Amino acid sequence: MKKPVIQFENFSFQYRSQTAPTLHEINLTIYEGEKVLIVGPSGSGKSTLGHCLNGLVPFSYKGEVSGSLKISGEDVKDLDIFSLSKKVGTVLQDPDGQFIGLTVAEDIAFALENDGAPQTHMFDKVAEVSKMVEMNEYLDSSLHQLSGGQKQRVSLAGVMVDDVEILLFDEPLANLDPATGKYAIELIDRIQNETNKTVVIIEHRLEDVLHCHVDRIIVVDDGRIIADMTPDELLASPVLEQCSIREPLYVKAAKYAGCELTPEMQPAHIESFQVDRCKAQLVDWFRKVDSPQPKAKTEAILELKDITFGYKPGRTTIQGVSFSIEKGEMVSIVGKNGAGKSTLSKLICGFEKPNAGQIYYRGQDISGDTIKERAARIGMVMQNPNQMISKQMIYDEVALGLVIRGVPDAEIKERVLKTLKICGLYPFRNWPISALSFGQKKRVTIASILVLEPEVLILDEPTAGQDFRHYTEIMEFLVELGRQGVIIIMITHDMHLMLEYTPRAIVIAGGEKIADDTAVNVLADSTIIEAANLKETSLFDLAQRAGIGEPKQFVDRFIAYDREVRQKWQ
């Protein structure tokens, strides 16, 4: 009999500031050495569940608890956050925000310092743990110089110095490029195999987590556990679809083709998935579904010619990048963390001035224009909405740009309300922004740029922090803008997003453009995938294993079909 380490019994929790409980009657037992994935749409309570495990609830976020939670046999009520932190090690999302030390070694040693460990002991322990996460050669490096994946390894090491029993990962894949995310999942798997710790992962990128073995998946929706089963069982069931969590693409494709999935077909991983049984249906479906129409060429609007730029003399961040974008096109800019994607967008907006090269807008050289002049045509939505919001009320925030431009009041009102309607924010127009969720705030920032009617819209990770339903809403809405002729440029790590919504992808690696092709072609090229830290799509594998000769066509058709199905949600 395995030893239970986490036991929720009739556990409910209500934040002090909220009128309804966030978690209802949770009953959940997790056993020693298990690897459990918790998924759920945003606002479902999955993060709160994690906070209960590490003690942030109720010690930092106050509220009312009923029922009991035992961690390795001890009731959490009798513990404090510090003794809990010796049992549960938490790796928070966004490693940047949680680094405390300046160098790798210091950050790893932080918990030991707080315990008052002698210096020699710290040196030994840091050496040991850093070796485990393969960071022993970087002990004296500054944290800011590390790549996204290295940062995550450091934060993992920082909790492992404590010999915790449970490792809790809160959205470990957020902000990581696809290849690094894959590596992170492999690392978690390896550490668990070596140490036999209990691992709890909270993440909504299901397919990426399932890259390695997971014992159980727990689905949380509306503060309740609605499923608790093995990955194979879950993927064969309709639960994910019901609470709008994205299923792995190969599973979705098989379901569209009309395959009856069963746990015995082992759908949890594409490698183990028994395709044979639905081969015929897949091939049949492939034949039936229409392939999307390629878009007709229109006039080029935005053109970059040989742009070179460096923040410091002698070191270029962007090296000779050229491309042109046509009216109404949707383009993804993808590549590794730190490859120069954000810099490129800053150059287009005029936040930075290129050292060499020109930017043309409708054939006119705008390289010399100021930020303000460019802002009349080019709008930029930053990744973090909190960096843009400066008013208390939604209406005022969206109206801000128009007020400053001195637009007459009546026109402001009309344009703001129209934009709020498009962005699905009309019902909230008189709300304070502080009452909105992260995803809604993001929409407010998109609205505040859209209201200025830019002809080019640049979005940095538009779908970060959005669950599948909101993701679909935002993206469909951007597609609609594209139809009206607005150029949409997206900087993203999300391969699904790129594949589904942007027919064209520009790949940046080391400051240079290494590919400029259809999204499907980019993901079919293993050299590009490797150079830019991207990740192939499981749809190719599925098509190949089903014996479909044209895997790219299969992907195209799947995406067109899938979007049509999802449009009916709205």
Next chain:
Amino acid sequence: MAVEMLSYIERHSPVHRLTGVTKLICFMIWSSIAMLTYDTRVLTFLFLVSIGVFIISKVKLREVAFVLLFILFFLMINNLAIYVFSPQEGVRIYGTSHVLVDIGGGRYSLTLEQLFYQFNVTLKYFTVIPAAILFIVTTNPSEFAASLNRIGVSYRISYAVALALRYIPDIQRDFRNISMSQQARGIDMSRKEKLPKRIKNAASIIIPLILSSLDKIEIISNAMELRGFGKNKKRTWYRARPFQKIDIITIILFVLILIVSLYVTFHDGNRFYNPFS
């Protein structure tokens, strides 16, 4: 780039090799002398020494130029203000009056004494500023926290100070991003706009900056708590360094400078050096 101003600059120099505690003690001695004395000879000596230390530290002038100019600007305002509000301060202190430029024979006549007095004030700034900048850019923030803690400041406060120093570059970067994106929405911060409007516009940059900084604070304080910060009365420091010979020598040297300076300053019972009598 200005983004990096006032953050730790890694170099290999004898100044960097000193422990944070030594540097903190020396800096405190240094500023005490500069605060107490108006003796031109002492101030000149201190000024020359601080330039010497600056050279030894291998920190380049260009790396701190922005802060330096910023402070010089305030120094200038300060000097003007002294003259406006107290134009005969020098005469009062030194007891004589050598009028250089007679402005209506009254209060605002320029005297040699006033010039000399303001020269001393400026010199005081010049002895403290390089030392202060040097202290900040040559002390690793975490070691700085350890040092504060070592001289008796509670480790919570020490850490708060160190974190604040560490986040200076982050906040500068955020500020830049936010200001750019707000400018892109049409908020004009340049001189083309009238001052009251510019102040109002500044709010649209400050508010997001505060909001996103508050976010950061929440994340970091959660992260610290989850890793046991604040559990015990005492904590140890990974980066703590034992005193070495060079530290002890430096401190003795500075104490000697303190004693000599104070002796030179006060042996005639007045903290001003008077060349006029």
